Amino acid sequence: MFRNRPSGRILTAGALGAVVLLSGAGCTWEGLNSLPLPGAQGRGEGAYEITLEMPNVTTITRNSPVRVNDVNVGSITDMQVEDYTAIVTVSLNEDVRLPANAHAKIGQTSLLGSQHLEIFPPPDGEPEGSLSDGDVIPLARAGVYPTTEQTLSALSVVLTDGGLAQFETIASELNTALDGRQVDAKEVITQLETTVSGLDEQRADIIAAMDGLDRLSRQINDQTDTLARALAQMPEAVALINDQKQELTTAMVSLGDFGNKANQVIDAGGGQNLVDNLRDITPVLDSLANAGRDLTRALSVLITFPFPQAGIDNFLRGDYANLYIHADTTMPRLSETFLLGTEFGNRMAGLEGYVGLAPNPLAGANPFSLDIPRPEHSGEEPFAELPPEPGSGAPTEEAPR
Known part of the structure; x- marks a missing residue:
C-alpha cells in the first residue's frame, strides 16, 4: 500500500482550485485578461458601460485601459465580433462625462507594444449631448492610430528602394524632358494657370450646370x-x-x-x-x-353688317333681327349713281345701252340742239350766227342776192 505524501496533497488542492476557477469563469479559459483584474479603472460603484464599433482592435485585449486626455478613466470589459466588425464594451468611472458625438481610437501607449483605447471630443464641430449607460459610438467615429510596426515599415520602404533611391532617376528624367524646352514648359504652366483660373471663375456656372444635369437625371428617372x-x-x-x-x-x-x-x-x-x-x-x-387689333375689330363687323356686334348686344334683346334692303339695280338708276361720269354713264340707260345706240357722252354737244338763251346785245359786235346743221329742223333764211 502506498502512503499519501505531502506533495500529493498539494497537487490535489491545486487541482481542486483550478476546477473552482474554471467553473467560476464559465468553463472557459482565455488567459488572465479574461478575468476582471483588481484595481482596474471603471470597476467601482456607479460605473457605466458604453459600446464601440471598431474596424480593427489590433492587439488590444480585455482590461486594457481607456483614456481621456491621457488619463485612465475606465477599462475594456468585453470584445466580440459581429459581421466583420469588432464590438468593444468599455466601463467608465461614474464621474466621466463625454459628449454623445465623441470619437474613439486605439493607440499605442509605449514603444514596448502596450495599447489603450482613447475617447476624445469631435475634432470638427461642437460637442453635443452626453454619453450615458448603453450608448454606442458607431463605426464612422472610430479608428486606429498607426502602430510602431506600421511606422517603421513605412520608413524602411522610404529609406531603401521604395522612395529615396528613385529621386535621382526622377530628377534626371525631368531634366532630360525639360532640357531646351524651358520656354515651352513655362508657356504650358502659364496656360495651365489660365485654365485653372478660368475654371475657378466659372465654378458657380459649373455647379449650376451640374445641378441642372442632376435635375435632368431625376426627370429622366421619373420618366423611365x-x-x-x-x-x-x-x-x-x-x-x-x-x-x-x-x-x-x-x-x-x-x-x-x-x-x-x-x-x-x-x-x-x-x-x-x-x-x-x-x-x-x-x-x-x-x-x-x-393696327392688328383695330383691323381685327373692323373685320368683325363684316359678320353682323351693318350692325356691329357690340351694338347688337346693347339694343337687341332677342334671338334674331330682320333687315330689309331695297336695292334699285335698274339701268337708269345705275347710270345716275354708280356709273355717272364714266364712259358707261349713258350707255346703260334703257335698251339703247345694250345695243350701243345711246349717244356718246364724251362727244361735243351741239349748241343748236340745246335750249340756250340768246345773250343780250351789249354794244359790241354780236357773234356771227352759225348756219344750222342740216337736218336739225331749224328754219333757215336765204341770203339776199
Whole structure:
C-alpha cells in the first residue's frame, strides 16, 4: 500500500482550485485578461458601460485601459465580433462625462507594444449631448492610430528602394524632358494657370450646370416608363421611316431644287433690289402689326353688317333681327349713281345701252340742239350766227342776192 505524501496533497488542492476557477469563469479559459483584474479603472460603484464599433482592435485585449486626455478613466470589459466588425464594451468611472458625438481610437501607449483605447471630443464641430449607460459610438467615429510596426515599415520602404533611391532617376528624367524646352514648359504652366483660373471663375456656372444635369437625371428617372415605351416603339418607327425612305429622299431633293430656284430668282431680280423691297415693306408690315387689333375689330363687323356686334348686344334683346334692303339695280338708276361720269354713264340707260345706240357722252354737244338763251346785245359786235346743221329742223333764211 502506498502512503499519501505531502506533495500529493498539494497537487490535489491545486487541482481542486483550478476546477473552482474554471467553473467560476464559465468553463472557459482565455488567459488572465479574461478575468476582471483588481484595481482596474471603471470597476467601482456607479460605473457605466458604453459600446464601440471598431474596424480593427489590433492587439488590444480585455482590461486594457481607456483614456481621456491621457488619463485612465475606465477599462475594456468585453470584445466580440459581429459581421466583420469588432464590438468593444468599455466601463467608465461614474464621474466621466463625454459628449454623445465623441470619437474613439486605439493607440499605442509605449514603444514596448502596450495599447489603450482613447475617447476624445469631435475634432470638427461642437460637442453635443452626453454619453450615458448603453450608448454606442458607431463605426464612422472610430479608428486606429498607426502602430510602431506600421511606422517603421513605412520608413524602411522610404529609406531603401521604395522612395529615396528613385529621386535621382526622377530628377534626371525631368531634366532630360525639360532640357531646351524651358520656354515651352513655362508657356504650358502659364496656360495651365489660365485654365485653372478660368475654371475657378466659372465654378458657380459649373455647379449650376451640374445641378441642372442632376435635375435632368431625376426627370429622366421619373420618366423611365415613358422612355421604355418609346424605346419599345422605336423599331416600328425606324421600320416606317425605312419604308418611306424613297419619299423622304424625293422630298429632300425637291427641297434642294426649290432652294436652287429661289436662289436663281433672287439672283435674277438683283440681290440689292430684293433687300430694298424688303426694307420698304418693313414699315407696311409694322403698320399692319400696330393696327392688328383695330383691323381685327373692323373685320368683325363684316359678320353682323351693318350692325356691329357690340351694338347688337346693347339694343337687341332677342334671338334674331330682320333687315330689309331695297336695292334699285335698274339701268337708269345705275347710270345716275354708280356709273355717272364714266364712259358707261349713258350707255346703260334703257335698251339703247345694250345695243350701243345711246349717244356718246364724251362727244361735243351741239349748241343748236340745246335750249340756250340768246345773250343780250351789249354794244359790241354780236357773234356771227352759225348756219344750222342740216337736218336739225331749224328754219333757215336765204341770203339776199
